[in-house]
Amino acid sequence: MYPAARYVSFGDQALIVEFGNTISPEVNRKVHAFHDVVSNSKLSGVCECFPTYRSLLITYDSTKISYEKLVSKVKRLEKMSKAGIAERKARKAIVPVVYGGDFGPDITHVAQCHNLKESDVIRIHSEREYLVYMIGFIAGFPYLGELADEIATPRLESPRVRVPEGSVGIAERQTGIYPREAPGGWHIIGRTPLRLFDPSWQPPALLQSGDTVKFRPVSIEEFWQIHAAVSRGSYDPFTQE
Amino acid sequence: MSIDMKLFRVIKPGFFTTVQDLGRHGFLKHGVPISGAMDDFSLQLANMLVGNNLGDACLEITMLGPELEALHDVQIAVAGGDISVQINEQDAQMWQTLRVKTGDVVSLGKIRAGCRSYLSVRGGVNVPMVLGSRSTYVRCEMGGIQGRQLKAGDEIEGFDIVQPLGFRLSMPRDLVPDFGVEANVRVILGPQLDSFTEKGVETFLSNPYMVTIEADRMGYRLEGPTIERGELVDTVSEAILPGAVQVPASGKPIITMRDAQTTGGYPKIAAVISSDMHGLGQVKPNNWVRFRGTTLSEAHSALVEYDDKIRVIKSELLQQRTIF
Numbered sequence: 001m002y003p004a005a006r007y008v009s010f011g012d013q014a015l016i017v018e019f020g021n022t023i024s025p026e027v028n029r030k031v032h033a034f035h036d037v038v039s040n041s042k043l044s045g046v047c048e049c050f051p052t053y054r055s056l057l058i059t060y061d062s063t064k065i066s067y068e069k070l071v072s073k074v075k076r077l078e079k080m081s082k083a084g085i086a087e088r089k090a091r092k093a094i095v096p097v098v099y100g101g102d103f104g105p106d107i108t109h110v111a112q113c114h115n116l117k118e119s120d121v122i123r124i125h126s127e128r129e130y131l132v133y134m135i136g137f138i139a140g141f142p143y144l145g146e147l148a149d150e151i152a153t154p155r156l157e158s159p160r161v162r163v164p165e166g167s168v169g170i171a172e173r174q175t176g177i178y179p180r181e182a183p184g185g186w187h188i189i190g191r192t193p194l195r196l197f198d199p200s201w202q203p204p205a206l207l208q209s210g211d212t213v214k215f216r217p218v219s220i221e222e223f224w225q226i227h228a229a230v231s232r233g234s235y236d237p238f239t240q241e
Numbered sequence: 242m243s244i245d246m247k248l249f250r251v252i253k254p255g256f257f258t259t260v261q262d263l264g265r266h267g268f269l270k271h272g273v274p275i276s277g278a279m280d281d282f283s284l285q286l287a288n289m290l291v292g293n294n295l296g297d298a299c300l301e302i303t304m305l306g307p308e309l310e311a312l313h314d315v316q317i318a319v320a321g322g323d324i325s326v327q328i329n330e331q332d333a334q335m336w337q338t339l340r341v342k343t344g345d346v347v348s349l350g351k352i353r354a355g356c357r358s359y360l361s362v363r364g365g366v367n368v369p370m371v372l373g374s375r376s377t378y379v380r381c382e383m384g385g386i387q388g389r390q391l392k393a394g395d396e397i398e399g400f401d402i403v404q405p406l407g408f409r410l411s412m413p414r415d416l417v418p419d420f421g422v423e424a425n426v427r428v429i430l431g432p433q434l435d436s437f438t439e440k441g442v443e444t445f446l447s448n449p450y451m452v453t454i455e456a457d458r459m460g461y462r463l464e465g466p467t468i469e470r471g472e473l474v475d476t477v478s479e480a481i482l483p484g485a486v487q488v489p490a491s492g493k494p495i496i497t498m499r500d501a502q503t504t505g506g507y508p509k510i511a512a513v514i515s516s517d518m519h520g521l522g523q524v525k526p527n528n529w530v531r532f533r534g535t536t537l538s539e540a541h542s543a544l545v546e547y548d549d550k551i552r553v554i555k556s557e558l559l560q561q562r563t564i565f
Binding site for chain 1: 266267268269270271272273371372380381382383429431432475477478479480482484485502503504509512513514515537540541544545548
């Protein structure tokens with residue numbers, strides 16, 4: 001974490017406010033808290049706010065607000081927020097997952113890498129609560145952390161051309177969920193029946209940066225039951241506790 | 242209430258033809274890229290020529306145009322990269338309102354200069370709005386016609402509530418843009434300028450870079466002198482926007498374009514200013530890109546000039562209408 005946030009211009013219509021240069025829950029929480037402050041302030045001339053691991057992107061319309069004015073307004077918000085950001089009340093999602101087998105073909109490799117049993121990988125992966133660091137890569141893809149060191153595994157040497165929708169993967173100290181079929185280099189250890197993205201939803205992504213996620217191991221039978229409930233639109237992962 | 246009106250059946254789709262407008266804004270934090278016309282200037286001119294709103298949806302044609310059979314009388318225009326246009330095998334002109342009758346066949350050829358042309362239809366192409374835009378984003382099968390490029394047999398719809406124009410609009414010669422084999426674009430250095438040596442920045446700004454075959458709506462990989470990175474390279478993924486110039490370990494730059502994913506971990510040496518993006522949308526493999534550093538205030542004035550230019554063209558165009 002930097003002692004003071006760094007303000008830097010990105011092109012001619014965006015400002016980046018950077019809080020550190022590492023991937024960590026501490027830096028990332030700061031970004032989310034600041035995101036809330038800036039987007040709630042509804043500054044005129046600001047178009048979008050986009051939080052990522054360690055920085056907040058703020059896009060603006062230079063015909064409505066100058067860069068200097070934007071920076072000074074955002075800095076004022078930063079000062080105010082330092083004084084009293086209430087602890088952000090994160091939404092909690094429980095994400096059901098079938099681990100291993102055809103749905104998680106890399107779990108054996110992950111277990112072998114760390115001299116663990118598959119059941120250990122499942123336990124370690126599902127006992128933690130993860131923070132949604134950011135959404136990126138493809139629409140609705142959550143980057144989650146921080147993954148326990150005991151199962152942290154580097155990316156595949158050569159990425160797969162097709163990773164199926166719902167696949168749960170791990171890479172280094174992160175885990176993530178593929179909202180749709182896509183190429184991918186993460187080790188796939190399971191699959192969820194949840195839908196993560198639908199352009200007809202408001203907002204279109206199930207998970208938002210700053211949410212927390214806990215995985216719950218389920219059987220194949222339960223996977224298909226939940227799958228059916230998801231298709232009916234009658235499954236809410238935020239009320240499963 | 243409007244009823245969907247079928248305007249064209251696609252006989253041949255062309256190399257890569259998609260529906261685009263001015264993009265899908267406001268969803269970056271959900272991982273949705275902006276998409277929209279690669280050359281937003283030409284798209285707006287194409288719309289002007291049929292009296293549309295400047296941001297109406299058009300067909301974006303890449304390298305090789307489609308062949309379309311008209312299912313209804315309709316007015317169209319073609320703007321952007323220089324392409325041959327024929328109606329029933331008779332040559333027709335770009336940059337003006339064209340009248341097409343039911344049963345006519347409109348064929349567009351190869352693009353001779355530039356990389357992308359825009360075919361507008363009076364009233365705009367009618368596909369469902371997805372997250373506030375009709376633009377096609379192929380990677381997530383979003384927008385456009387079933388989220389993909391056109392294929393033979395597709396039907397292109399319009400809006401039946403729109404009256405035809407009573408006059409023809411033609412772009413004055415001196416206002417037709419030129420598309421060369423080189424794009425000169427202005428950039429704002431950073432945000433990860435610290436990840437590069439002074440020599441690296443100098444190399445980037447003083448040499449032309451060639452567009453490789455890996456160039457599409459997501460981005461262009463460029464070939465040219467290696468850009469030297471510093472000892473401490475910042476590789477934490479963060480937001481990227483169209484126009485960002487990322488430099489991976491190879492030292493060869495990649496420019497992100499309209500369909501690029503919203504996050505990326507290569508350090509960004511610079512970003513192309515918004516008013517120069519449309520020119521970048523017209524370069525193709527083996528063309529050249531030259532980068533010139535500029536200041537924020539210059540970039541902001543350039544954007545005002547860009548908007549003014551579109552307004553001026555529109556008013557000149559309306560003074561030159563001729564009755565059909």
